[in-house]
Amino acid sequence: MRSTVLTRWLRQGLKFGICPLCRASHKLDREYVWYFVDQWSMKDTVVDEVAAARGFCAEHAEQIRRVEVDSLGSTIGIGNLYLATLERLSEDLDRLENDAELQQARCPACVYRDEGVANNARYLLDELASETGFREQLESSVGLCVPHFQLGWRSTTDPSARELLLAVERTALSKLIAELVEHLRKQRAEFADERPGEEARSWQRAIWLTTGWPPPRTPASVPEDDDPYGAMADSLAAAVQRVSSEQRPQ
Ligand SMILES: [Zn+2]
Ligand SMILES: [Zn+2]
Numbered sequence: 001m002r003s004t005v006l007t008r009w010l011r012q013g014l015k016f017g018i019c020p021l022c023r024a025s026h027k028l029d030r031e032y033v034w035y036f037v038d039q040w041s042m043k044d045t046v047v048d049e050v051a052a053a054r055g056f057c058a059e060h061a062e063q064i065r066r067v068e069v070d071s072l073g074s075t076i077g078i079g080n081l082y083l084a085t086l087e088r089l090s091e092d093l094d095r096l097e098n099d100a101e102l103q104q105a106r107c108p109a110c111v112y113r114d115e116g117v118a119n120n121a122r123y124l125l126d127e128l129a130s131e132t133g134f135r136e137q138l139e140s141s142v143g144l145c146v147p148h149f150q151l152g153w154r155s156t157t158d159p160s161a162r163e164l165l166l167a168v169e170r171t172a173l174s175k176l177i178a179e180l181v182e183h184l185r186k187q188r189a190e191f192a193d194e195r196p197g198e199e200a201r202s203w204q205r206a207i208w209l210t211t212g213w214p215p216p217r218t219p220a221s222v223p224e225d226d227d228p229y230g231a232m233a234d235s236l237a238a239a240v241q242r243v244s245s246e247q248r249p250q
Helices: 008-016 020-038 044-052 058-071 076-095 108-130 134-139 146-154 159-187 198-211 230-247
Strands: none
Touching: 008 020, 008 108, 020 058, 020 108, 020 146, 044 076, 044 108, 058 076, 058 108, 108 134, 108 146, 108 159, 134 159, 146 159, 146 198, 159 198
16 A cells, blocks of 8 residues: 555545546646746756756746746846756857758656656555555546656556456546536537536546647645636536537527
């Protein structure tokens, strides 16, 4: 059995109704972004890593900007970081030979996240094999998104671990397919007076199952509340309500 500290993000994912590895991924991003703004941006070694990557990737640059500029109201840290990045770029361009390529390291926040998610995929497989009740929870959940199912699959070559992973994913997938079929049935004119239920959001969950779940909107500098994905669900519910009332016969 794994320590509950190690598996807490996976359990939060199940609780919030999203892919458990997406939850781990969101938490790792929040962790990196917050530590970066709070401490790491002052360390030359970390600034060097960002400069070697030619800055953060677009996704992580935006997360850092939201915390530093929108939330903390400062541009000094970002200004200094990108000055160092541009100066390094300028030096490297000065030295770039005509037949060589400009070197570029991976975004350090992506590296941090990928390593953390890979660890969590192993915890998930261990938990699935050893922890009573975890399999049932995962089976009755929304399942893993496709990118994280792939990651889990590639994290092991053990046939029984793969078998378990496949079984829970297939169960979760069949449930979602049934909900989507039910949603489409209710869209037909002859059933238009039936009230939409949970299946009304199945098309959105189908998108998220294939792409991964989007992170909560709160920036990393703002502590999460008890329901960090609630606003997303509420706006979705409102959109569903709007669409279904617009489609209702007059
Ligand atoms: Zn995922
Ligand atoms: Zn990145």
